[in-house]
Amino acid sequence: xxxxxxxxxxxxxxxxxxxxxxxxxxxxxxxxxxxxxxxxxxxxxxxxxxxxxxxxxxxxxxxxxxxxxxxxxxxxxxxxxxxxxxxxxxxxxxxxxxxxxxxxxxxxxxxxxxxxxxxxxxxxxxxxxxxxxxxxxxxxxxxxxxxxxxxxxxxxxxxxxxxxxxxxxxxxxxxxxxxxxxxxxxxxxxxxxxxxxxxxxxxxxxxxxxxxxxxxxxxxxxxxxxxxxxxxxxxxxxxxxxxxxxxxxxxxxxxxxxxxxxxxxxxxxxxxxxxxxxxxxxxxxxxxxxxxxxxxxxxxxxxxxxxxxxxxxxxxxxxxxxxxxxxxxxxxxxxxxxxxxxxxxxxxxxxxxxxxxxxxxxxxxxxxxxxxxxxxxxxxxxxxxxxxxxxxxxxxxxxxxxxxxxxxxxxxxxxxxxxxxxxxxxxxxxxxxxxxxxxxxxxxxxxxxxxxxxxxxxxxxxxxxxxxxxxxxxxxxxxxxxxxxxxxxxxxxxxxxxxxxxxxxxxxxxxxxxxxxxxxxxxxxxxxxxxxxxxxxxxxxxxxxxxxxxxxxxxxxxxxxxxxxxxxxxxxxxxxxxxxxxxxxxxxxxxxxxxxxxxxxxxxxxxxxxxxxxxxxxxxxxxxxxxxxxxxxxxxxxxxxxxxxxxxxxxxxxxxxxxxxxxxxxxxxxxxxxxxxxxxxxxxxxxxxxxxxxxxxxxxxxxxxxxxxxxxxxxxxxxxxxxxxxxxxxxxxxxxxxxxxxxxxxxxxxxxxxxxxxxxxxxxxxxxxxxxxxxxxxxxxxxxxxxxxxxxxxxxxxxxxxxxxxxxxxxxx
Numbered sequence: 119x120x121x122x123x124x125x126x127x128x129x130x131x132x133x134x135x136x137x138x139x140x141x142x143x144x145x146x147x148x149x150x151x152x153x154x155x156x157x158x159x160x161x162x163x164x165x166x167x168x169x170x171x172x173x174x175x176x177x178x179x180x181x182x183x184x185x186x187x188x189x190x191x192x193x194x195x196x197x198x199x200x201x202x203x204x205x206x207x208x209x210x211x212x213x214x215x216x217x218x219x220x221x222x223x224x225x226x227x228x229x230x231x232x233x234x235x236x237x238x239x240x241x242x243x244x245x246x247x248x249x250x251x252x253x254x255x256x257x258x259x260x261x262x263x264x265x266x267x268x269x270x271x272x273x274x275x276x277x278x279x280x281x282x283x284x285x286x287x288x289x290x291x292x293x294x295x296x297x298x299x300x301x302x303x304x305x306x307x308x309x310x311x312x313x314x315x316x317x318x319x320x321x322x323x324x325x326x327x328x329x330x331x332x333x334x335x336x337x338x339x340x341x342x343x344x345x346x347x348x349x350x351x352x353x354x355x356x357x358x359x360x361x362x363x364x365x366x367x368x369x370x371x372x373x374x375x376x377x378x379x380x381x382x383x384x385x386x387x388x389x390x391x392x393x394x395x396x397x398x399x400x401x402x403x404x405x406x407x408x409x410x411x412x413x414x415x416x417x418x419x420x421x422x423x424x425x426x427x428x429x430x431x432x433x434x435x436x437x438x439x440x441x442x443x444x445x446x447x448x449x450x451x452x453x454x455x456x457x458x459x460x461x462x463x464x465x466x467x468x469x470x471x472x473x474x475x476x477x478x479x480x481x482x483x484x485x486x487x488x489x490x491x492x493x494x495x496x497x498x499x500x501x502x503x504x505x506x507x508x509x510x511x512x513x514x515x516x517x518x519x520x521x522x523x524x525x526x527x528x529x530x531x532x533x534x535x536x537x538x539x540x541x542x543x544x545x546x547x548x549x550x551x552x553x554x555x556x557x558x559x560x561x562x563x564x565x566x567x568x569x570x571x572x573x574x575x576x577x578x579x580x581x582x583x584x585x586x587x588x589x590x591x592x593x594x595x596x597x598x599x600x601x602x603x604x605x606x607x608x609x610x611x612x613x614x615x616x617x618x619x620x621x622x623x624x625x626x627x628x629x630x631x632x633x634x635x636x637x638x639x640x641x642x643x644x645x646x647x648x649x650x651x652x653x654x655x656x657x658x659x660x661x662x663x664x665x666x667x668x669x670x671x672x673x674x675x676x677x678x679x680x681x682x683x684x685x686x687x688x689x690x691x692x693x694x695x696x697x698x699x700x701x702x703x704x705x706x707x708x709x710x711x712x713x714x715x716x717x718x719x720x721x722x723x724x725x726x727x728x729x730x731x732x733x734x735x736x737x738x739x740x741x742x743x744x745x746x747x748x749x750x751x752x753x754x755x756x757x758x759x760x761x762x763x764x765x766x767x768x769x770x771x772x773x774x775x776x777x778x779x780x781x782x783x784x785x786x787x788x789x790x791x792x793x794x795x796x797x798x799x800x801x802x803x804x805x806x807x808x809x810x811x812x813x814x815x816x817x818x819x820x821x822x823x824x825x826x827x828x829x830x831x832x833x834x835x836x837x838x839x840x841x842x843x844x845x846x847x848x849x850x851x852x853x854x855x856x857x858x859x860x861x862x863x864x865x866x867x868x869x870x871x872x873x874x875x876x877x878x879x880x881x882x883x884x885x886x887x888x889x890x891x892x893x894x895x896x897x898x899x900x901x902x903x904x905x906x907x908x909x910x911x912x913x914x915x916x917x918x919x920x921x922x923x924x925x926x927x928x929x930x931x
Contacts, residue, residue: 166188166189166190166191166233166235166238166240167187167188167189167190167240168186168187168188168191168196168231168232168233168240168241168242169186169187169188169242169243170184170185170186170229170231170242170243170245171185171186171187171469172184172185172186172245172247172469172471173245173462173466173469173470173471174245174246174247175246175247175248175462175470175471175472176247176248176249176250177222177247177248177249177250177471177516178249178250178251178516178517178519178520178523179515179516179519180221180222180223180249180253180278181219181220181221182219182220182221182222182247183217183218183219183220184198184216184217184218184219184220184229184231184245185215185216185217185218186215186216186231186242187213187214187215187216188209188214188216188231188233188235188240189214190235191209191214191233191235191240192235192236193209193233193234193235194208194209194211194214195208195209195233195234196208196209196216196231196232196233197231197232197233198216198218198220198229198230198231198232199228199229199230199231199232200220200222200227200228200229201223201227201228202228205218205220209233216231218231222247222249223249224249224252224253225248225249226246226247226248227246227247227248227249228244228245228246229244229245229246229247230242230243230244230245247471250520250523251519251523252332253278253279254278254281254328254332254334255274255275255276255277255278255281255283255326255328255332255334256274256275256276256277256334256559256562257272257273257274257275257283257324257326257334257335257336257562258272258273258274258275258336258352258562259271259272259273259322259323259324259336259337259338259562260273260338260349260350260352261322261338261339261340261349261350262349263340263346263347263348263349266310266311266312266313266347267308267309267310267311268308268309268310268311268340268347268349269306269307269308270287270299270306270307270308270322270324270338271305271306272285272305272306272324272326272336275562279328279330281328281329281330281332282328282329283326283327283328284303284326284327284328285303285304285305285324285325285326285327286302286303286324286325286327287299287302287303287307287322287323287324287325288302288322288323288325289320289321289322289323290320290321290322290323293318293319293320293321294315294316294317294318294319294320294342295312295315295316295320297309297311297312297315297320311342311347315342316342317342317343317344318341318342319339319340319341319357319358319566320339320340320341320342321337321338321339321566322337322338322339323335323336323337324336324337324338335563336562336563337562337563337564337565337566338350338352338565339357339565339566341358350565352558352561352562352565353558353585354643355565356568356587356645357565357566357567357568359395359443359566360568360587360588360645360680361645361734361735362395362727362728362731362734363395363396363443363568363680364393364394364395364396364675364680364681364683364724364727364728365394365396365397365398365445365647365680365681365682365683366389366392366394366396366397366398366682366683366684366685367397367398367400367652367653367682367683367684367685368382368397368398368399368400368685369400369410369653369685369695369701370382370399370400370402370411370424371408371409371410371411371423371424372693372695372698372699372700372701373385373685373700373701373702374700374701374702374703374704375699375700375703375704376700377424377700378423378424378425378429379402379424379425379429379430379432379433380425380429380432380433380901381704382399382433383429383432383433383436383862383899383901384704384898384899384900384901385702385708385899386433386436386437386440386442386899387440387864387896387897387898387899388707388708388709388896388897389442389708390440390441390442390897391721391896391897392683392688392708392717392720392721392724393720393721393723393724393725393727393728394442394683394724395441395442395443395728396442396443396444396445396535396568397437397442397443397444397445398445398446398447398538398570398682399433399444399445399446399447400447400653401414401421401446401447401448401449401540402420402421402424402430402446402447403415403416403417403418403419403420403421403449404416404419404420404421404422405421405454406454406456406457406506407454407506408421408423409696410653410695410696411447412447412449412452412507412540413453413454413456413506413507414449414453414454414457415453415454415456415457415458416457416458417520417521417524417527418524418527428859428860428903428905429860429901430532431532431860432860432861432862432901434532434533434534435853435854435862436862436899436901438533439853439862443535443536443568444532444534444535445534445535445536445537445538445568445570446528446532446534446536446537446538447537447538447540448524448525448528448537448538448539448540449539449540449541450510450512450521450525450539450540450541450542450545450552450553450556451509451510451540451541451542451544451545452501452502452507452508452509452510452541452544453507453508453510454506454507454508455492455494455499455505455506455507455508456506459472459475459476460472460475460476460497460499460508463475463476463496463497464494464495464496464497465495465496466496467495467496467497468496470497473497474511474514475510475511475514475516475517475520476497476499476500476508476509476510476511477499477500477508477509477510477511477548478497478498478499478500478511479498479500480500481548483547483548484547484596485502485543485544485547485596485599486547488502488503488599489501489502489509490502490505492505492506492508502541502544509544509548512545512548512549512552513549518552518555521556522555522556522559525537525556525559525560526559526560526563529560529563529564529567530563534567535564535566535567535568536567536568536569536570536587537560537567537568537569537570538570538571538572539553539569539570539571539572539573539586540572541572542571542572542573542584542586542589543571543572543573543574543599543600546571546573546579546580546583546584550579550583550584551583551584553571553584553585553586554583554584554585557569557584557585557586558585568587568588569585569586569587569588570586570587570588570589570647571584571586571588571589571590572589572590572600573586573589573590573592574589574590574592574593574594575588575589575590575591575592575640575644575645575646575647575679576592576593576594576603576635576638576640577594578640578641578644580641580644581641581643581644581645582641582643587645588645588646588647588679588680589644589645589646589647590646590647591603591604591646591647591648591649591679593632593635593636594635594636594638600654602615602649602655603631603632603633604616604617604632604650604670606619606628612656612661613655613656613658613661613662615661615662615670616628616629616632616767617662617666617669617670617767617819618661618662618666622747622748622767622768622769623747623748624747625747625748625750625767625768626746626747626748626749626750626767627747629750629765629767630740630750633677633738633740633752634740645678645679645680645736646677646678646679646680647679647680647682648674648675648677648679648680648681648682649674649681649682649684650667650670650671650674650687651684651687652682652684652695653684653695654695655695656694657686657687657690657691657692657693657694658670658687659690659692659714659716660692663819664690664714665818665819665820666819667690667714667716668716668719668819668820668821669765669766669767669819669820669821670821671719671720671723672723672763672765672797672821672823673763673765673821675723675724675726675727675733676727676733676754676761676763676821676823677738678735678736678737678738678754681723681727683720683724685701685702686698686701686702687716687720688708688712688716688717688720689708689709689711689712689713689714689716689717690712690713690714690716691711705891706894707894707896709894709896710894722797725833725834726796726797726823726833729833730759730761730825730833731756731757731759732754732755732756732759732760732761732825733754733761735754735755735756737753737754737755737756738752738753738754739752739753739755739779740752740753741753741762741776741777741778741779742776742777743764743774743775743776743777744774744775745772745774747768748766748767748768749764749765749766749767749768749772749774749816750764750765750767751763751764751765751774751776753778753779755782758784759825760783760825760826761796761823761824761825761826762776762778762793762823762824762825762826763821763822763823763824764776764814764816764821764822764824765816765820765821765822766816766817766818766819766820766821767819768818768819769818769819770818771815771816771817771818772815772816773813773814773815774813774814774815774816775811775812775813776811776812776814777810777811777812778809778810778812780806780809780810783806783809783826785806785809786806787805787806787807789805789806789828790803790804790805790828791803791804791805791806791809791826791827791828792804792826792827792828792829792830792831793812793814793824793825793826794824794825794827794830794831794832795822795823795824796823796824796825796831796833797821797822797823798822799832801830801831802814802824809826846866846868847865847866847867847868847916847918847919847921847923848865848866848923849863849864849865849914849916849923849924849925850863850864850865850866850925851925852864852902852914852925852927855927855928856928856929856930857904857927857928857929857930858929858930858931859903859904859905859931860901860902860903860904860905861901861902861904861927862899862900862901862902863875863888863899863900863901863902863914863925864897864898864899864900865897865898865900865916866896866897866898867893867894867895867896867898867918868895869895869919870892870893870894870895871892871893871918871919872891872892872893872918873889873890873891873892873893873916873917873918874887874889874890874915874916874917874918875887875888875889875890875900875914875915875916875917876888876890876914876915876917877902877912877913877914877915877927878912878913878915879907879910879911879912879913880910880911880912880913885907885912886902888900888902902914902927904929907929908929908931909929909930909931910928910929911926911927911928911929912926912927912928912929913925913926913927914927
């Protein structure tokens with residue numbers, strides 16, 4: 119409380135009735151009057167108070183309610199001052215409490231409540247509420263098609279400040295063909311697509327400009343295919359690149375010892391050579407404990423122990439340069455208990471703005487049997503499995519907006535290509551539909567993003583309600599949330615799967631259940647995230663053996679869905695992800711740590727997967743096969759392309775007889791066909807009649823992938839790293855160039871040998887040595903940071919095997 123008008127000590131009117139104390143002399147009488155004045159003033163000041171309940175906060179909604187109380191006042195008239203603007207209101211009786219709705223603006227908002235009591239003004243302390251985001255209009259762009267005529271439309275989803283918006287439409291420069299958009303400054307544009315327009319996706323951007331100097335964008339696209347033109351449906355569709363994606367999962371802090379973003383950037387060329395086309399990077403946000411990074415303390419800050427924002431930009435840009443999409447890990451379910459918002463609630467309890475940001479009581483939602491309570495200070499939290507990971511309350515509109523704003527930020531700022539949503543199953547359980555709301559917000563910005571949910575692909579609601587593009591290969595069991603379909607039982611110290619099940623004769627039946635969702639099938643929209651190991655599982659090779667590892671990997675890459683290679687899987691890494699100190703070495707290539715031939719094997723699988731539409735489509739059919747206790751057969755197809763898989767999960771070779779669906783193959787009985795083994799490059803001539811009951815040998819613990827065609831098929835699989843090695847030594851031009859702060863320098867070495875990579879300024883003075891020592895044959899990339907340098911021309915010099923190349927670089931700040 120602050121009393122803005124103090125009693126004047128010279129004023130004696132308040133002493134009326136007390137001036138008759140005649141037994142005191144003049145000085146004593148004056149002294150007593152002063153004492154009485156001080157007493158009355160102090161009593162009045164302490165009796166009259168105006169207080170606001172809330173504490174200073176960053177808020178994530180413009181609609182706020184200010185509550186508090188005035189005590190010792192003689193009136194019920196009060197005023198709330200919001201950034202100086204007056205909002206009169208009436209105190210509530212009894213108790214002289216108040217609850218005043220306000221609408222906060224951008225940036226910092228200063229709030230004071232004042233009451234005039236008996237002609238004197240009393241004010242509360244100032245409450246500071248900072249709006250955590252910029253409330254710009256939200257735009258939605260979409261296309262409609264009528265014959266060859268396409269119309270691009272715009273809708274204003276929200277416009278908090280009722281801003282005036284002007285528009286501009288543009289088309290991507292790498293569209294299959296440029297079209298004539300006509301007038302590009304209307305809310306919609308209509309144009310005709312030529313009959314001979316190439317097939318593919320045509321992407322467009324709507325940019326909005328406001329009279330408040332805000333700029334917003336929304337994107338959409340349509341696809342030209344053999345069957346016509348199809349506009350993107352934001353509610354159900356996903357971009358074509360997702361179908362053929364092969365994901366490489368990265369745990370930054372153990373990628374190398376004390377790993378940083380720059381360590382990942384340096385190995386991007388070799389990761390790309392593996393044949394993957396997408397990298398998934400575990401959380402990059404600031405955390406309390408580090409590690410895998412799921413204890414987020416700031417959704418908008420780059421984790422400093424991994425690098426700087428510039429380092430992260432360089433990682434993403436380098437990946438894009440090498441043709442890799444990038445998805446980040448995002449945590450919408452919980453924060454660290456040490457998040458500033460959680461700690462504010464711990465300190466202030468109900469007076470904290472963040473008291474309702476977190477769950478405080480258990481509920482009856484699915485998986486609630488896994489919930490438990492943890493208490494710190496004045497706050498009780500709900501957790502699932504980890505006491506320090508506390509559940510957010512997604513029923514709170516501010517929390518929902520906070521998560522949406524954070525997820526939008528990294529797409530806008532870093533141009534990433536999607537997210538893997540951690541613990542999405544928990545969000546789905548407590549707040550069904552929120553993830554679909556998040557989907558719409560993100561796909562309005564960038565419709566091509568991949569949204570991968572750590573949730574059950576076996577549950578139709580994961581796709582049909584929550585709107586995920588991809589979800590985990592988990593069973594529908596509710597007692598074990600993350601039961602991998604290939605796992606046969608829960609274990610904290612082993613890895614029991616179908617493939618090492620002690621009852622060999624049960625393996626085919628178990629595999630049938632795993633691949634068909636126990637006969638129930640999957641949602642038509644389902645796209646399954648396939649893996650044999652990830653950041654939460656035991657490594658596969660140490661808990662099985664090499665033949666079974668290759669067998670399971672070939673199965674993984676030939677099933678409907680999206681296959682994952684988790685960093686280290688390609689070299690048979692033995693370390694459990696939560697306890698490993700590091701996976702790779704800074705000074706050694708990834709492949710140099712492979713003692714099992716797995717790196718080149720995964721190259722083959724990745725290439726086969728991405729080259730054959732039959733393998734990245736959704737069609738899947740079980741085939742009758744004998745013996746059928748531990749041999750399993752299936753068909754994958756798209757159009758006229760057919761691939762057949764046979765997996766022998768037994769410990770001995772078998773002569774398998776498989777029944778192929780002749781009626782579906784539409785074969786010419788007069789022709790000779792070939793079944794070509796994609797992994798061994800063996801070819802088997804067959805007739806149409808001979809395929810009705812086809813006999814083929816399968817080695818123990820082996821998956822055979824056979825493609826049917828009227829000629830021998832040999833894919834140019836990357837069976838050896840030699841096919842990827844550069845033929846000659848070369849230093850690439852750095853990118854970006856010109857650059858500000860950081861740039862990537864790429865170089866190629868045809869053989870393993872000593873290499874020296876140095877930077878000099880324009881006067882020939884040595885600036886930095888980037889490489890000096892033995893380097894493996896292959897493609898390399900090194901990040902050069904010019905933070906401490908002045909703008910100007912610099913030269914990068916590569917020396918190798920008696921040769922030298924120089925590139926000119928331009929630093930502009």
